[in-house]
Amino acid sequence: MEPDASSAAAAQNPNPNPSTGPPPISAVIRSSRATTMMELEIELKKASDKLKSWDATSISLSAACDLFMRFVTRTSHLEHEKFDAAKSRLIERGEKFGEISLKARKTIAMLSQDFISDGCTILVHGYSRVVLEVLKLAASNRKLFRVLCTEGRPDRTGLRMSNELAALGIPVKVLIDSAVAYSMDEVDMVFVGADGVVESGGIINMMGTYQIALVAHSMNKPVYVAAESYKFARLYPLDQKDMTPAHRPIDFGVPIPAGVEVETSARDYTPPQYLTLLLTDLGVLTPSVVSDELIQLYL
């Protein structure tokens, strides 16, 4: 194992953006001097572990790394080829990963068009590229709909979402996060993205998703999750605390007295029974399909 390979992996991860999984990994393959698949595999394993430790809280990063490792270790393609050919194929796949995620968003947007009907009101939570893509396509298909955007405290990602939607000419209304239940009766469906989709079919997403799903469920509104399939992670959280915590500083505007604890967790877990359907690039899935897909891949 060359030390420079794994450090290259870490160095090439310029921003902790979740979907930048394998490109640095393909850099590892390129700079690797391994001569057999086994050697390469070990190097990749180390590099991906390092990459994961770089941002231990990012679920889609580790899910994407696992997916790529799985591809390296078990793909039928590579068995029949010479080492150099296999290596160049791996590099190519790694580099195509960005393309895959872009294509996935397009597919999801297309699949979800049937779900958005004229005159409907959609509640979104936080900023999600996939959800934005979905709504963008719906708007360009001249669908008439209204979006309610939560504020998305603490980092106000919902405001960013509402800015983008308003720029597209979609009627938007911004709510504070605690007004979700108040507004739910005028909502026809809830659209959320996901940081990660876990084995139970539930999702890990920005704080507040769980309570929105609970409110929607109790008022019989469908909750749709738009998520690319590389976010399927081999995790099985049993409750809200059963995850690697990701913390986010919260600005309350006023000083918090010493001795008062602040809950700074940035994510929560939404169990599958509160989700209606998952819109992914593998198609429209019920939550129970997720475990099936993961089992097929990692069995």
Next chain:
Amino acid sequence: MPDVQPLVSEFVLKLKRRKVEGSHAVARQTAELLRSVVSQHRMGSTNQAAALADAVRGVGEQLIAANPIELAVGNIVRRVLHIIKEEDISSTAVGIEGLSVTAESDDEYESGNDDHPTLSAAVLAAHARNALRAPSLQTLLEDIPVSTALSRSASSAGDSDGKSGDKSSKSRKLKHDVIAAIGDLIDEIDTCYDQISEQAVEHIHQNEVILTLGRSRTVKEFLYAAKEKKRSFRVFVAEGAPRYKGHVLAKELVEKGVQTTVITDSAVFAMISRVNMVIVGAHAIMANGGVIAPVGMNMVALAAQRHAVPFVVVAGSHKLCPLYPHNPEVLLNELKSPSDLLDFGEFSSCMNFSTQDGTPLLNVVNPTFDYVPPKLVSLFITDTGGHSPSYMYRLIAEYYSADDLVVRRKSTSS
């Protein structure tokens, strides 16, 4: 194909006029029509499978548009498209494996214009099989170059066997295989009742009370089969207004010696506490496990849920629809004539269009179907066995190929 066009338009007209109704009849006739479309199709020399699929798709579109409520039409069209794809791939896979020995000499000139390393035959065959499957995590990374590699090899395979006689025999074989497979499909549609009712004794136990609504042939056969196996049980039949098919079912059951009680639809909730199991038929099963069923079914399902009575849906696999219900109460429904509900003579004064602003005060709505959401269904019994609602997607992935489900998808991915 000018020869089948009259057949097609005749069937389209029948569908439009609602002369054929019921999933079984529709499915069977669609399959038969598509079989004759395939057999009349003149096979070209290149890209036969695609041309054949195109012909089927063209006819299928007309049929689906003729009666979009009969989801069985679309199901059968998709099944046939899947069959064509399957047969094509199995025949090319065999062809490639045979070729790989002889194609050694071709390899040099082929790799000349190839940047990719040439794949071996076994790998290609594996991919051909992969292409049939629904997209999955497993193929997410593998997928990208496969289609190009496959089409290249398929075309080169076509080029290299120069003998035209060989080619025509191959095309005839594809057509023959497809026709045979559609024949199997028709058999499957016909025998689904037997397959389903075979499982009856596993589900109906001694001295149980069964409730059903309206009349479904599948339910009837299911109950018959249990009776034939010497089970004694009682059946409550809700009459199924406004068509009152329940009366017919009650008569048929009594003829077979089943203890039967007819109740009104509105008495379902009153009786449900005495019922051990609700067994009903369906018009279609959607991909999320929801059911399109005769009107009144949702009420029965809710009553069953209230009293924790198992709600079992029996349906042949031709009723399995790969679509998701969007606004099913409106989009997947049909409003029938008010004459089922009212006697026009008696109510003619209420329907007077000359009052006020030209709209009568009395309106009649007579929907045909109900949508039962998946969470109300305990079990589906199909010809392949019992399945839970969340498992339906798996059956669908088995019967249909993914790119036929959403037709629009094709234009963007290619």
